[in-house]
Amino acid sequence: NFMLTQPHSVSESPGKTVTISCTRSSGTIASNYVQWYQQRPGSAPTTVIYENNQRPSGVPDRFSGSIDSSSNSASLTISGLKTEDEADYYCQSYDSTAVFGGGTHLTVL
């Protein structure tokens, strides 16, 4: 099976833009969809991006997703950062089983 590698943490100021990467260790990133989940402390995860770049209803368009075959990675970009965006973010993909990245803690300060 493959692994998804994320930075352990990122930080940025309110109003700025941050990008979180998710690199697939083997196989091609484009061969299976990538999802992104947000998890606030003490809460269950919720989807912010599914199928690489789709936003569920209710998720603001400040959140966007993309994939880059040249780097074999997916990215989650959050623009116009708000303090409420501070959370852990997990990428997830699959082949025969589901695989999660290790998670990235976003600090907005």
Place this chain on the structure above:
Amino acid sequence: EVHLVESGGGLVQPGGSLRLSCAASRFTFSIYWMSWVRQAPGKGLEWVANINLDGSESFYVDAVKGRFTISRDNAKNSLSLQMNTLRVEDTAMYYCVRTGGSWHFDDWGLGTLVTVSS
């Protein structure tokens, strides 16, 4: 709004057993695959198992194969996870998760905590 409520967690000794349940409501349970995903304290997410629409097929992460069994009852809108021969490393919050196409974990319960300790 999808409603998933887990129960059955608790403290169990290594080698013991526990059965988790998940009550589903506010969606048509029988047309969705369902999964269990766990999260050890302070750690990341790990998919544990999933089950197809009629319960005839199930899949597991290697770490639990032969010890855990996922099942469902579509008449009762319920999902279960029978956990046997529990290990300390099985300690985690266990989430019941509705699973859409492309392995999208689209709705999560609040979780039930399993602690394996002597």
